[in-house]
Amino acid sequence: MAQDTAQQAPAAPSAPARALLPLILPALAVGVGASLLLLLVSGLAERLQHVLWTNLPDALGVGRYSVAWMLIMLTATGVLVGLVVWKVPGHAGPDPATMGLQAVPLPPAVLPSLLLATALMLAGGPSLGPENPIIAVNVGLALWLGRRLVPRLPGGVWPALAEAATIGALFGTPVAAALVISEALAGRPAKGALWDNVFAPLVAGAAGAITTTLVARPAFELHLPRVDRIHWGDVLTALVIASAAALLGMCAVYAFPYVHAAFSRLGHPMLALPAGGLVLGLLAALGGHLTLFKGLGEMEELAQNPDGWSAGQFATMAVVKLAALLVAASCGFRGGRIFPAVFVGVALGLTAHASVPAVNPAVGVSCGVLGMLLAVTRQGWVSLFTAAVLVASPAILTLLCIASLPAWLLVTGRPQMQLREDGTAIR
Template structure:
């Protein structure tokens, strides 16, 4: 029996006509530029305040810039300042940050100024968090609010996607990271056959955001680590082991987050929770040193500049302290993201492996350590691979990381994530 031609033809999802995609270019590019400008504005303001807090004031007082006493003072003062904003400013700087990941909620406009303020205070004051989560949340809220008014016919779901893609592109200085992140989300939907049609507008926003940041700030993630040339069997073994160790170590932090969060929640008030978090972070900074403060991007450049400048024990202490500081800062109520501190943890772990076993090349150790830690903390496979590879900027490392990611993913998949529900239980 001969089947009809329609039955014999393969199932193909029809592509979107160009005339449907073209009108999205201007709104997407606008969201990209505005999102990048907000990111740059917050980081510039935070850098200025950081210089005052950590250079101008201690120099004027004759106190060591990173003395134990001064680190305590600034971290506790940051906790108090952020606590005041969370307590008194309209909107209370948004929901509990432990309940928010990269997929940001849509917040009303009244919340956004307070969230921007606490983000700048956090970045300047030294808690171990990055800008990604709150800036994405602000940009999503602003894009939805303005977009629904200026382009009312556009589907409401497009604005969060544009803002998230634009901010991720601006954070990493390239639209590739945003494309990977958005494609990972879209791959679970029935529309995966139209992947590039769905990516068109977000990728436009990401390109505009990354180009804006590149022109204004000239970001670079290349750490300038020594080149390792052609990888060998020892490099493959090292990458698999270090990635697995990084994933297991980070999973300890993931497991600890609900308990640490619950302990701070018992204090019940932001003016108690955040200053108490500042005290704990001050203790951790006293143990780990000033390199374990802040979001960690400048600090990993310091470590990579002299990979043999610290002992294995010192790298190990920095790894554990930074990871603990990340958990405490996320649990006590500081608004911030977890990707950049996780990169520091992975970098310190990789250099620790190099210090312990000289055969572990620093580039292999760092990229593998970052991959393992990010896989456990973000559960974003493409983003983890991208960040780990871009830090080393060696094409040959990609094959090693792809192999190393497989056993590490088996260690983390299906287990609790570093994000909590409103009732304090971990997301799975």
Template structure:
């Protein structure tokens, strides 16, 4: 295991730096597209017209990348989850450019899938040349763990994801779980620390801290998480026919501009909060609880979910975790607005838990993300219990991920 420390450290640092570079470029481009350019043209930064124009233009730009750039920006994102087999390294530039354009242009997808795929491809390609005797699975696990650690700013999320994946993979009979987690956890730790030192990320939503949960809080968590799972599952059922409809358009220069136009119309209807990957927007949403009516929160919830489905179905490159977090948070605040007796922290954390369980089918990541948003150790027991009925709702049912035939994975 000691021999794996140096490769893990190198992969962790480089994976984080790639993530930070793409995120930084996307943020700078976002400032130009949504602030500098509309100001220069005398158009409102987030006017309905500008939102429609920008999302349509983003669809055209990403369509050109998918159509013309070598590798076509990787596989159909509707068929991709976290991790997976390495893609050819020649597809990475197009994938990263398409991702950067989507993030900057306001598409309702996050960076996790394409950044993980790019880091896996590059790590696998370089690792096989530097240490040809090392198993290929090692480089995949190091890159996956390092990127997840960088994305969440902590190695805990990566350890949970990798441990969940390891239960489905054969390994040496003598190796304990922590033996197999040793190198990925080292990579995740370095990736997380690199991100923390360079960018200082924060998942703090400034929610009221629940210190002494009661029976009413437990009942609320059970109900809200289950309803959130039902909401997320509705999106999973709608995803295959929506993806099939876009596939009938056949060409990326039709699929993506049409998808961009639809996203623009949805953004004009929902407003700026329903644009982009959703993490900063969640912070704004929860910064002043009670500022939005139940009608507005219902609108945010539905529009963001539909925007996530459209963006993933039409071919934009991006991940689904962060937009799903926004959907869950908006849904939780909607429950709080309708039933003020429900603690807002319980409502938001449970809503996020339910929606993520349905859309990602990653139990540990869903529980971890909900717990981080709540920022309360006392909430852990509530969320663990709330995950049980929500999991019964989603297990064995369609996922927000398709197979190569266009059918939902179960």
């Protein structure tokens, strides 16, 4: 009976190789281009950050991360980004609170202002990453150029290639891109075999990842103590930490529409963004300089010395960083939420380790990141992948899969940290 059923089940139609081969060169070009644009913007932002946070305060005889300088710099960043949103053609694109990883193609005239606002944000210190705006820019450029240079390809191909390429470049591996694309395809009617659908995006993601790796050599592993064998106590620890992180993340998600509405009532980007910058400066004064910026380098600093802060200090940094992410995403700064959310998860995991030294820091960190990303991104595969990559321990993957189950039950079907144009949360 089982054999008869298997014989009767229709196989998904497979695209012939000749239909996939013409996509390889465009996918390679998009992958390399997306990575180079990301590296260019990130490199320029890092240079400007060094000037603003090292050269300038040293020249003025001011402490680099003194309370006064953090207040000045974050408020000034709000003013500069507000000027871009107000005066520069394109106005830095749509409200960033409405943007996610799956970007809507923007007109070419909007893209320069969006890049400028993103670079200023990355250099100035707000707690956002480059992912959402860079994906939006790469999607817009790929679609605009692709339609002109290779008009025979369907227009819908270019956004998928650009998204996969940028995600591959951001994480330094095409695996994350493949997971995001496959998760997006899961909600659509099947058209051919899964690997036929992800073939070209995977090529673009691989090209973006290889380009980033060869040029910048990024490293996401935090070099925490390895987990070679899982114990029963680790299972309980993982379930508790991932669920607690998801609950904390959902607090920010539920607050998001209200905080966004509060800044929207100010009615003008030259009011909302400087006000947001000032609030971010006050939060930085409370949480310290490690709660500034996108959080990638800062979480590495935390992980290098997991016993260097008390549980209260780790918890303060986690809560302050989450609040900073909430404010920065609400007041109009252009940026993504993944990297600061990862920092929050790392700080939460180290809080657990500092509170109960028997908690392995790798278990605490990976499960904290998993729960926080599930709440903030609602991307299950990317959350699992990111949490696993940070600790680079094969044994922990099973633990993360188990921990993801109660955390997912806490977040699924509930509001997301992304708004519709009318200000209501997407579910």
